[in-house]
Amino acid sequence: MHDDGGSPFAAEAMTLREGLQLAWNKGYRKVSVGIDYEELVSLANDSNGDIIRVHPQASIIRDIKLLLGLDWRVELSWIPCDANAAAHWLAKQGAHSSLPGLQLVTNVAPELEWLIFKDALIVP
Template structure:
């Protein structure tokens, strides 16, 4: 039987996705990384380590901070939600999936290809 963990906090979901993405990039050998997130509060919390310790999800933020301190060039950048359609689409696909593990997208689907093309061309 598959145990499904429900995450009710959008903040926590964003933070866990960022942490997983950072771990994936590190494990794949990437050492120059820009993580784009559309949650401004998350980017602010990561920068403010002092307040991070008092947050309800402090353990996740501290893990992110530890990842950022590794020997690599990594930056977390805030972007507008509208600029993040491909990631939003992929997150929706993952949320609708029964498999709750981390999945890598090796080959994209036509729906995602169109969103990625629009993103690359900066088409609204």
């Protein structure tokens, strides 16, 4: 995603929003998401709207909360950054892509497959 609002938080939040929307649209009703941005996990799971109202990315966080409020089960949890190497690899690929917006990976590159395996070994 190229339009990241200029911050890593905004990029992470927009990616979460798009991923949740995609999962909902594809019919998934039980989803587990590991995020290495602790502030985003806290804000998405927080029921205190006052904090969100003043956040620079308030509209994206509200969108995430609306998606979380749909009739499904979504578990958002913080994971260590070193357990999210596959996501970082994908982000770098997307940053260098000339294609706009969210890109779906249909053929997993061998290096990505290895990172997914390594990440799975780290996440409890």
